[in-house]
Amino acid sequence: MIASQSLLAAFDRVTEHWSPKIVGRVNDQLLKVAKVKGQLVWHAHENEDELFYIVKGRLRIEFEDHVAELAEGDFLTIPKGIRHNPVAEEECWILLIEPESTKHTGDEVTPLTRSLADQMK
Structure with missing residues (x-):
């Protein structure tokens, strides 16, 4: 059975900042929510x-x-290879759309880096 999901309710799974959770898939793209x-x-x-x-x-x-x-309702696509640093002064809820092969923090590893397995929990 094909069932709808609530995007806002998906954020209930997120308990830590910068710890995305996979909530769906479209072809080879993962849909992730994060606070x-x-x-x-x-x-x-x-x-x-x-x-x-x-x-x-x-x-x-x-x-x-x-x-x-970026404000509520805005979106931005970052092309591959472009260095970037996301910053939120106050808590912000985001939806990420990216291929399964995308490493959370690229080749940088920090205490905030999450594996794909962590994101599936």
Whole structure:
């Protein structure tokens, strides 16, 4: 049976900031929800594009040559290979759409880095 899901209810699974949870799949793209606050880490995804959709709150994405300010309802696609650093002054809820091969923090490893197995829990 094909059943609908509530995007807002999916955020109930998220108990830590910067710890995305996989809530769906479209072809080879994963749909992930995350609650974010503070900053993640400067990183890039060498082979994958990444889409950020702001469900609640505001998110600043820093790039090497500019900053993008995103508000509720905004989305931004970051092309593969572009270094970026997401920052949220207050808690922000995001939907990420990215290929399964996307490493959470690219080749950077920090205490906030989550494996694909962690994201599936």
